[in-house]
Amino acid sequence: MPFVIIIVLLLIAAIIGLALTCIKIVNHQTCWIIEFLGKYQTTWESGLHFKIPILQKVVMKVSLKEQIGDYPPQAIITKDNVGLMIDTVVYFKVFDAEKFCYGIENPWSALENLTATTLRNFCGKKDLDEALVSRNEINASMEIELDQATNAWGIDITRVEVKNITPPADVLSAMEKQLKAEREKRASILLAEGERDSTIARANGEKTAKVLAAQAEKEAQVEIATGKADSLRLVAEAEAEAINQISGAEISTEYLALKQLETLRDIGNGQATKLIVPTELVSSAAGLNYAGEMLGLQTVPQTDLRKSPEQEVESFTEEEENAENSEGE
Numbered sequence: 001m002p003f004v005i006i007i008v009l010l011l012i013a014a015i016i017g018l019a020l021t022c023i024k025i026v027n028h029q030t031c032w033i034i035e036f037l038g039k040y041q042t043t044w045e046s047g048l049h050f051k052i053p054i055l056q057k058v059v060m061k062v063s064l065k066e067q068i069g070d071y072p073p074q075a076i077i078t079k080d081n082v083g084l085m086i087d088t089v090v091y092f093k094v095f096d097a098e099k100f101c102y103g104i105e106n107p108w109s110a111l112e113n114l115t116a117t118t119l120r121n122f123c124g125k126k127d128l129d130e131a132l133v134s135r136n137e138i139n140a141s142m143e144i145e146l147d148q149a150t151n152a153w154g155i156d157i158t159r160v161e162v163k164n165i166t167p168p169a170d171v172l173s174a175m176e177k178q179l180k181a182e183r184e185k186r187a188s189i190l191l192a193e194g195e196r197d198s199t200i201a202r203a204n205g206e207k208t209a210k211v212l213a214a215q216a217e218k219e220a221q222v223e224i225a226t227g228k229a230d231s232l233r234l235v236a237e238a239e240a241e242a243i244n245q246i247s248g249a250e251i252s253t254e255y256l257a258l259k260q261l262e263t264l265r266d267i268g269n270g271q272a273t274k275l276i277v278p279t280e281l282v283s284s285a286a287g288l289n290y291a292g293e294m295l296g297l298q299t300v301p302q303t304d305l306r307k308s309p310e311q312e313v314e315s316f317t318e319e320e321e322n323a324e325n326s327e328g329e
Helices: 002-022 097-102 107-123 128-133 135-153 169-248 253-268 285-295 302-306 309-328
Strands: 023-026 030-036 039-044 047-050 056-063 067-070 074-077 083-094 155-166
Touching: 002 023, 023 030, 030 097, 039 097, 056 097, 067 107, 074 107, 083 107, 083 135, 097 135, 107 135, 107 155, 135 155
Parallel strands: none
Antiparallel strands: 023 047, 030 039, 030 056, 067 083, 074 083, 083 155
């Protein structure tokens, strides 16, 4: 009897243990593929589930989170026959666990190989320069191509990124030389443009300075001419005023005779050896001498004043002939 009780207790414990092992908890963002007698039955999502022992089997546990496929660099040959090593990263997630489990044998390897072939196909249509500067285009095109191909596998491609594009060493050296030449070219162009702008600015400055100097000289000449004109006008006005005053004044004949005498005296005090006196002054010589004696002034010699201009010229000619004859003897 005690032996029977022990066996019953063991059976109860085994049943409880087996029941506990059949209780399954599926985590969040995870699903399990369940087969019943070797055939797909259902997909367990997150939560509590009970698995029938022996009859049901968990085939695959699939994560529904976004995953990263970081694949090794791939050797690519461009359109101009340049070998490149391109490293890509693929972001994807599983949206259908059944297709992911039964759509292809090894989805991870399939996705890696599909990425490599798509990359070779796309970059093979471009030359080196286009491949180096068209990363965004490569990313967008590969994302579209991979998403269409992996849709049957239950995989959604969310993003594709090209990490590195590594040309060969000789191509890198040539690119560095080309870059250095381009920089030197740009530096030479900038230097030439700077010198040209400096020359133009200097020429404009000199032109402006000359224009300003010419304008200043013009204004100075205008001011000088204006000053001279004003001066001449003032002198003329003064002379005209003096003439008007003299014309309006009553001048006696004795005053005029005195002025004539003073004029003749000034002529006589000059350095000239010959004097040409107007004929009208000869007629008034007597009156002038008389006025001079009355005023105590030096008189004009009678011999000189009595000669007319024609007599003065004849006298001067005779004196020259006499001088020439004396030299000839």
